[in-house]
Amino acid sequence: MKLYNANFSPNALRVRAVALELGIDLEIIEVDVFKGGTRTDEFLALNPNAKIPVLQDEDFVIWESRAINTYLASKKPEHGLYPDDPKARAMVDQWSNWQTIHLGPAMQKLSFERFLKGKFGMGDPDQSVIDAEIKNVDQFLAVLETGLEGKDWIAGSLSVADFALATTFMYREQSDISLDALPNVKNWIERLEARKSWQDALAPLMAMFGG
Ligand SMILES: N[C@@H](CCC(=O)N[C@@H](CS)C(=O)NCC(=O)O)C(=O)O
Incomplete structure (x- = not known):
């Protein structure tokens, strides 16, 4: 299977991590997003959205990182990463969708204003955006804290x-988002980040961002 990838991308990272977790060997095809690599006719035929990641499994092509991951996990059901039981699967979908629509965008906007804008010379932080997103992030992280109660x-x-x-x-950390008041979230993310699959998937990004 081929993964059209960019090492900087968090969306590609979650696919590389799940593949490593499942023991699936991916042929990584690095796409230079900043030099028009997603705008070629060849790439647009794979994903008309002009975005990575894209997975190609022989003649089957799929884009959207979370959909790619459910596909990969369904090929290796013995790992239980996308359970068959309807209720268990619904819970997985619930939290994945919630991340896509609620937590993810709020955290991303805050990180952009507080860290990525400066890192890539894209202007000064916009305090009104920061104030609005802090409220959203606090609200969503409280939901996650409750959701993780009593669970690994x-x-x-x-x-x-x-x-x-x-x-x-x-x-x-770079975005000054503290988890000190959210012990369930803090313990959960540290548990996940300690996994070899995560560390190996993250390594190329750490090399780019210098740790
Ligand atoms: N919802 C998509 C998002 C994909 C996405 O935004 N990819 C970015 C990299 S993180 C990209 O390819 N950007 C290139 C562009 O927009 O030109 C997913 O989860 O796969």
Whole structure:
């Protein structure tokens, strides 16, 4: 299977991590997003959205990182990352969708204003955006804190939802997002970040960002 990848991308990171967790060997095809690599006719035929990651499994092509991960996990059901049981699966989908629509965008906007803008010379932080997103982030993180009560993993056992959520926390320190008042979230993300799959998937990004 081929993964069209960019090492800087949190969306690609969650796919590389899940593949490593499942023991699936991916042929990594690095796409230079900043030099028009996603705008070629060849790439647009794979993903008309002009975005990585894209997975190609022989003649089957799929984009959207969370959908790629449920596909990979379904090929290796013995790992239980996308359970068959309807209720267990619904919980995985619930938290994955919630990350896509609520927590992810709020954390991303805050990280952009507080860290990535400066890092890439994209202007000064916008305090009004920061003030609005802090409120959203606080509200969503409180939901996650409650959701993790008494659990090691968000859907009970380790699942693709944990990997969907985890990329959201990548820049928490640089973005001044403290988890000190959220012990369930702090313990959960540290548990996930300690996994070899995560560390190996993260290594190329750490090399780019210098730790
Ligand atoms: N919802 C998509 C997001 C994909 C996405 O935004 N990819 C970015 C990299 S993180 C990209 O390819 N950007 C290139 C561009 O927009 O030109 C997913 O989860 O796969």
